Amino acid sequence: MKSRVAFLASLALAGCGGSEPAADSEAKVSATSAPKACDVVTQADAATALGHEVQKLDASGGAAGLDICQFGYQGERMMDTGNASVTIHPVDLASLKRGVFGEGYSMEAVPGLGDEAFWSKEAGLYVGKGNRSAIYLAAVGGDDDAKNKERAIALAKATVSRL
Secondary structure (H helix, E strand, C coil), X not given: CHHHHHHHHHHHHHHHHHCXXXXXXXXXXXXXXXXXXXXXXXXXXXXXXXXXXXXXXXXXXXHHCCEEEEEEEECCCCCCEEEEEEEEECCCHHHHHHHHHHCCCCCEECCCCCCEEEEECCCEEEEEECCXXXXXXXXXXXXXXXXXXXXXXXXXXXXXXXX
16 A cells, blocks of 8 residues: 555656646635645545544655645554545646556546546546545555445545535
């Protein structure tokens, strides 16, 4: 899971190069007042998506300074783990989509989420809303990709209105 999050961070940064928010004062105010990742996904949201009590995990964003919020749990075995996260990017979904496409990953449209959304088995659930995008991940160790995809979509449906 950690390697997937690291990959997503680098992929998102690569995809961000082509689109920047407008420089006018209205856009700056909008960007600074926009909800942060931990305003979008709460501990209760993550617990519901994973079906397990969770703890808040480091959300410093690392060297890239990503706006990420993540929750998880772990047990005695690797299979007894779960993680749910959202990473917010101040760019349109098309910018992130180019990065996923550039990596050669498959993309499947997910109707009914934000302005547009797509799922990539290799990279997670991407949801665009206006000039902001979110990458949702929700995974339980030992479960197959289809179940984890359902978890990510359920988490996004429950929280995308806060984006």
